[in-house]
Amino acid sequence: MTACLEILGLDAAIRRGPRLLRNVSLSVAPGEVRALVGESGAGKSMIGKAVLGVLPRGIEVTSGDILLEGQNLGALSPGLRRRTVGAAAALIPQDPLTALNPSRRIGPQITDKLVHLLGWIRARADARARELLDEVRIRAPERVMASYPHELSGGMRQRVLIAAAFASEPRLIVADEPTTALDVTVQKQILRLIAELQARHNTAVLFVTHDLGVVAKVSQSVSVLFAGKVVEAGPTEALFRAPAHPYTRALMAATPRYTDPFASLQPVPEAVLAGLRAEVAAEDAAREARNG
Amino acid sequence: MSADTRAQRRRAGVRLWLPGLWLGLLCLAALAAPWIAPHDPLAQDLMLERLPPAWVGGAEPGYWLGTDSLGRDVLSRIVWGARIALVVALIAASAACLLGSALGLVAGYFGGWPDRVVSRLVDVWMAFPPVLFAILLVAVLGAGLHSVILAIAIIDWTRFARVIRAEAMVQARMDYVHSARIGGAGRIGTLLTEVLPNVLPSVIALLALEMGVAVIVEAILSFVNLSISTDDPTWGSMIAEGRASIHFAWWVLVFPLVALFLTVLSFSQFGEGLKDRFDPVLR
Numbered sequence A: 001m002t003a004c005l006e007i008l009g010l011d012a013a014i015r016r017g018p019r020l021l022r023n024v025s026l027s028v029a030p031g032e033v034r035a036l037v038g039e040s041g042a043g044k045s046m047i048g049k050a051v052l053g054v055l056p057r058g059i060e061v062t063s064g065d066i067l068l069e070g071q072n073l074g075a076l077s078p079g080l081r082r083r084t085v086g087a088a089a090a091l092i093p094q095d096p097l098t099a100l101n102p103s104r105r106i107g108p109q110i111t112d113k114l115v116h117l118l119g120w121i122r123a124r125a126d127a128r129a130r131e132l133l134d135e136v137r138i139r140a141p142e143r144v145m146a147s148y149p150h151e152l153s154g155g156m157r158q159r160v161l162i163a164a165a166f167a168s169e170p171r172l173i174v175a176d177e178p179t180t181a182l183d184v185t186v187q188k189q190i191l192r193l194i195a196e197l198q199a200r201h202n203t204a205v206l207f208v209t210h211d212l213g214v215v216a217k218v219s220q221s222v223s224v225l226f227a228g229k230v231v232e233a234g235p236t237e238a239l240f241r242a243p244a245h246p247y248t249r250a251l252m253a254a255t256p257r258y259t260d261p262f263a264s265l266q267p268v269p270e271a272v273l274a275g276l277r278a279e280v281a282a283e284d285a286a287r288e289a290r291n292g
Numbered sequence B: 001m002s003a004d005t006r007a008q009r010r011r012a013g014v015r016l017w018l019p020g021l022w023l024g025l026l027c028l029a030a031l032a033a034p035w036i037a038p039h040d041p042l043a044q045d046l047m048l049e050r051l052p053p054a055w056v057g058g059a060e061p062g063y064w065l066g067t068d069s070l071g072r073d074v075l076s077r078i079v080w081g082a083r084i085a086l087v088v089a090l091i092a093a094s095a096a097c098l099l100g101s102a103l104g105l106v107a108g109y110f111g112g113w114p115d116r117v118v119s120r121l122v123d124v125w126m127a128f129p130p131v132l133f134a135i136l137l138v139a140v141l142g143a144g145l146h147s148v149i150l151a152i153a154i155i156d157w158t159r160f161a162r163v164i165r166a167e168a169m170v171q172a173r174m175d176y177v178h179s180a181r182i183g184g185a186g187r188i189g190t191l192l193t194e195v196l197p198n199v200l201p202s203v204i205a206l207l208a209l210e211m212g213v214a215v216i217v218e219a220i221l222s223f224v225n226l227s228i229s230t231d232d233p234t235w236g237s238m239i240a241e242g243r244a245s246i247h248f249a250w251w252v253l254v255f256p257l258v259a260l261f262l263t264v265l266s267f268s269q270f271g272e273g274l275k276d277r278f279d280p281v282l283r
Helices: A044-052 A078-088 A106-116 A122-135 A141-145 A154-167 A184-201 A212-218 A236-241 A246-254 A270-291 B003-031 B074-110 B112-127 B130-141 B145-172 B175-182 B187-223 B235-244 B251-278
Strands: A005-014 A019-028 A033-037 A059-068 A089-092 A172-176 A204-208 A221-226 A229-235
Touching: A005 A044, A019 A033, A019 A044, A019 A059, A019 A204, A019 A221, A019 A229, A019 A270, A033 A044, A033 A212, A044 A059, A044 A089, A044 A172, A044 A204, A059 A078, A078 A089, A078 B175, A089 A154, A089 B175, A106 A122, A106 A141, A106 A154, A122 A141, A122 A154, A154 A184, A184 A212, A204 A212, A212 A236, A221 A236, A221 A246, A221 A270, A229 A236, A229 A246, A229 A270, A246 A270, B003 B074, B003 B251, B074 B112, B074 B145, B074 B187, B074 B235, B074 B251, B112 B145, B130 B145, B130 B187, B145 B187, B175 B187, B187 B235, B187 B251, B235 B251
Parallel strands: A033 A204, A033 A221, A089 A172, A172 A204
Antiparallel strands: A005 A019, A005 A059, A221 A229
């Protein structure tokens, strides 16, 4: 079976500036959840944005390929690329407070894509939206669809965003730290909800997070990033049981545990960081050599 | 809804109806000027020069706000002057708003070279002192109402461009704009459905503010005799004329000044009120 998403040797950089992604390769099979973990600024979100084609201004992909359902996105015209990505993929954004347009009602924000991109008729799209809101356990879908975002709580909004992401039956969902902006109890519900819908619809998920606890809960495979470079990747269970890279081990040691709440936080040791910087420098040198 | 929001909403209410009342009255006066003005605004009668307002001793009945140095009725001239003031306010401010907002939206949303072009243009434009620029423009275009309107639009679009550009830039970074793009929406479509509705409250507030500014600029230009012909009743020319006789016929200056003041204040407060009303969180 071909992978749903395959990234091969992806490089991205600020125009005439530093590299942000260093030769990133990964793949997500249909129905698989792959977690991307790393510190802030490691480039986890950047990968998702590159796939969806919404990199911030001034940041560009310099080399590498992104294959969505076997189709090389780089080979498509911008318009066709957007339609292809729009039809096959969706985003669950990080901050539910800024991810819904405050001056538009919820309903059209869910159905826009169905109507405009997939060409559904309005009534069918509305029915689909109600169905999805029901799936994310929103009790009064009609009322919510007629509401403005500010009338809903943060957790409700995140549910709406999950419903909106799944509405178009995407084969791939990029979940960009979907629980970071929520409080802990709501986090749990949202994670369970994503896992449930993902399993039911057999969706591939690229799950961006910095929380190893979340990784263990939701993902089947992990890629650990440092400075835009994948330092270790593998099945979640194996990686948690026997982390091979010292950075992965350090990250795990740095994760606070409920079982031992008074243990002091462990920063990543300086020796590990020095080793990583050497690896990154080696990677940059290798690229220099490749490019002549 | 919190008590805070409710208090804010009440304030927004007062801001809307009080200025709305004055502006409505003004519009009515402007529209019905030929019927409600007690006298011909241009009729001179040197026998009736500098009559005081009705409640001051020595007044002539029928001249409620007195007459000026040529014996023209001040109230009638204010009523007819409202026509010119409102025409300028509406047309000039709308033109400036359309031009400036469109350029601001494009610059803020697209960034890159459109932004650089618009921003430099705004910088250069704002380096000119606006009143001198207006006088210069009118001098070149020839005095008259259409040149005044054109001059205001040409000068004041930068106010809109600046503010709307900044707001569009903020909007362009929002996740819902990204989501719309991922959902296959085109750039123009996204600009119109996701960005525009969120900057609209600011556009409207600025538009109302700009109407007030347009009234002032028109008054300034007629004060320096560069608006329409000196005979025509404009608030600016009335103020200019009243200035000469301030010590013995204050009413010639004060009444048009009050009309001008109330109008400009009403426009700005009306704009603020509208902005609050359009704000989806306060709605």
